[in-house]
Amino acid sequence: MATTERDPLIPKNRTNCSNETEPGSLGPHDISTSMRYGILAGVWTATFLSSINMTLVPTMLPSISSDFQKSHQASWLGTAYLLATCTFTPLYGRLSNVMGRKGAALTAVSFAGLGTLACGLSNSMELLIFSRFIAGIGGGGVNTMATIIVSDMYTLRTRGLAQGVASVFNGLGLGFGGPLGGLITDWLGWRYAFLLQLPLFCISATLITINLRYVTKGKSKSVSEVLKRIDYFGSFTLLIAVGSTLIFLSTKYNSDLPWSDPAVITPVALAVSFFVLFVLVELYVATEPVLAPFLLRQRIPVLVGISNFLVAMCNFAITYFFPMWFQTVMLTSASIAGLHILPNSISMSAGSLFAGWMMHRTGKYKIINLVFGIFPFIASVLIAQIHENSGWIQSWFSIIPLGFGNALVFQTMLIALLAHLPESHMAVGTGFGQLFRGIGQVGGVAVSSAIFQSFLGKELWRHLGDRPDAPELIKQIRQNARLVATLPKDIQRPVRDSYAASLKAVFYFSAASTLLAYIVRLPIPEKDLDSRPRSNSLPPPLPQGGIPGAVANTQVGSESQGSSASITPAISDIEEDSDEVQDEVPSPRVLPRPIKRRLSTYESIEGGMDLESRRIGGSARDTGVSV
Incomplete structure (x- = not known):
């Protein structure tokens, strides 16, 4: 193979060329197809289980609260998991560099598996809530590591397709969590809905242990330096x-x-x-804040963050309380109640794919958002209008616009945010939006639960307050939702009406949240996705009379070119921050190799902070960007 002017004069690591055939020394792009598929099978199995655990609990709430007689604490089973996911997810990006990809991935799977095992063995509501928190620590890390590993193994051109396949596993988990939880609860009991996941966790850990042996090449910070930068x-x-x-x-x-x-x-x-x-x-x-402060001073990131927060609140409020309508008002089984969530999850996958396809084809996002972004509000109103005599079309399909519209909104808002930021701040921007989305998920379950319990107490006292045993009876009904089906007919009717009125309050709250989110998004301008400035673009043509092979020091949004004296610092900065293996520059006259995206950057739809670099991938402390 002929040498070029880009090759170093003295080849490096010539003596270690034999090691390139060993699996442990291969980079993520050099591994075999079977090893790559084994890695993906391991991480996507864990992703599927993590998604299942997010929607598994709602259809099991009546059974769990009945066993422990603490229905008023049941909402913590959802919020504890989401709270842990929201708080600990950003930390796994750093851990993947400190512990390595395999170590961080196995840590996440271990937390998720141990937490799930503890859920199945819990003998009190308090222990079950704590176990859900432990499982959430791992669940958020599983999604983070899946994103990082896919980014390692695939180039930017094929990464979108790989992430699309990953979203299928995520959608399947979200879609089948409710139905499986209800079916297993009716068949074997709610504990087995957790315990039956353990073999799959073991398979996931085994596949990761066996196959995840590639190394990410390049210069990395020391463990102490990385640990100091964790927030x-x-x-x-x-x-x-x-x-x-x-x-x-x-x-x-x-x-x-x-x-x-x-x-x-x-x-x-x-x-x-x-x-x-x-x-x-x-x-x-x-040093590396979870919430990028400089984005709070910019209009577009703030609007996107507020939209993500409100949309997530709407999505999780309905997801957690829609099945309860069928169990307490329609008196269906847990499995049938859970199946009513399945159309929502299927439509979410369709919405994500449709949004990506449309933006890829048109290069626009605003018109798509304006047309389809109102769908969640329409769905929330339709759900709020549901009653016992509603037909099967309204009962089963009124939730479809919710999932389709919310998925589309999340996709378009991510692109809108990134389109108004330099490419060097992609990681920080996605992390900023993801943080608001995570807090919205927690708030959606917590606030809707508070609304539900507040209305339920008032309605029960209004219907049953004149009975001599009213205090004890109302307490039992609020703590045991499954008791509704066993009540005498003269009491059951007002109790069902009380549950219906309380759940409708939650649905109207969701409608108000998503309508406000739609209004918040209106000022976000359109921007041609093909015209976005690229901070890592190829160097401009050489200035006349310049040194052959030299690169002028340029910055995003600036047309000025620096003098030859600024060339050396620019090159040294890139070499210091890049995780790619860079050839030594034998002379200032040699053009440096075009910089690729850092393998360790946590940069995807899931969001996250750049791991090490303050130049490539951006830093949350950077204040030199305006929108």
Whole structure:
């Protein structure tokens, strides 16, 4: 093979060429097809299980709360999982560089598997909630590691297709979680819905252990340097702030405590204090903040973040409470109630694919959002209008526009955000939007649960308050939703009406959230996706009279060219931050190899921070960009 002017004068690692045939020394693009498929099978199996666990619980809530007689705490089974996912997901990007891809992936799978096992063996509601939190720590990491590993093994040109296949596994998990949870609960009991997942977790861990042996080449930071840049304090303050908010909603509205009660005042004070502390940490303390401060001063990222928050609230409020309608009002089985969520998950996959196809074909996103972004509001209103005599079309298919529209909104808003940011800030931008989306997921379950319990208590007292045994009867009904089907006819009718009115309040809240999100998105302008500035584009033509092979120092959005004196710092910065193996530059006259995207950058629809570089992939501390 002929040499070129790009090759170093003295080849490096000539003596180690024999090692290239060993699996352990191969890069992610050099592994065999069977090894690649084995890795994907392992991580996507874990992704499927993680998605199942997000939608598994809603159809099991009546059975679980009946066993423990704590229906008013049942919403914590969902919020605990989402709280852990929201808080710990950003940390796995750094862990993948400290522990390696295999170590971080196995850590995530282990947390998810152990948490799921503990859920199946729990003997109290408190232990079950804690186990769900442990499973959520792993569940968020599974999705993160799947994204990083796919980014390792596929080029930018084929990565979209690979992520599309990954979304199928995610959609299958979200779609079948509810039906499987209900079916297994009716057949074997709710504990087996958790325990039957363990063999698949073992298969996933085995496939990852055997096949995930590639190495990411290049210069990396030391373990101590990477660990110092993890935003521990920011993650901790966010966890306490969101957790205290959830405790406040639970104690105030689920337990009907007065505002003067210390159990209400204390979590409110903690939530406010730690939220302020979180903002201060992100602004002034954290080296790599979870929440990129400079984006808060820009209009488009803030609007996208608010939209993500509101849309996620709507999506999870309906996902968690729509099956309860069929169990408590229509008195169907848990399995049939869970099946009503399946059309929503299928339409979510269709919406994601449609949005990607349309944006790829037209290069536009605003008109798609304007037309289809109103679908979730229409679906929420249709669901709120449902009643016992509604036909099968409204009962089964009114939720379809919700999933289709929400998936499309998330896709288009991500592209809208990235289109208004330099390419060097893609990772920070996706992480910013994902953080708001995660908080919205938690808030959707917590706030809707508070609304539901508040309305349910008032409705039950209105219908049953004149009975001598009203206090005890109402307490039992609120703590045991499955009790509705066993009540005498004279009591069952008003109880079903109370559940119907309370659930409709949740559905109207969801409709208001998604309508507000639609209004928030209206000021976001259209932008041609083909005209986006690229920070990593090829160098401009040489200036007349310049040194042959030299590269002028350029920046995004600037047409000025630096002098030859600025060439060396620019090259050294790229070499220091890049995770790709760079050939040594034997002379300033040699053109450096075009920079590729960093293999370790956590940069995808799932969002995340750039791992090491402050230049390639962007830094959350960077303030040199305006939108």
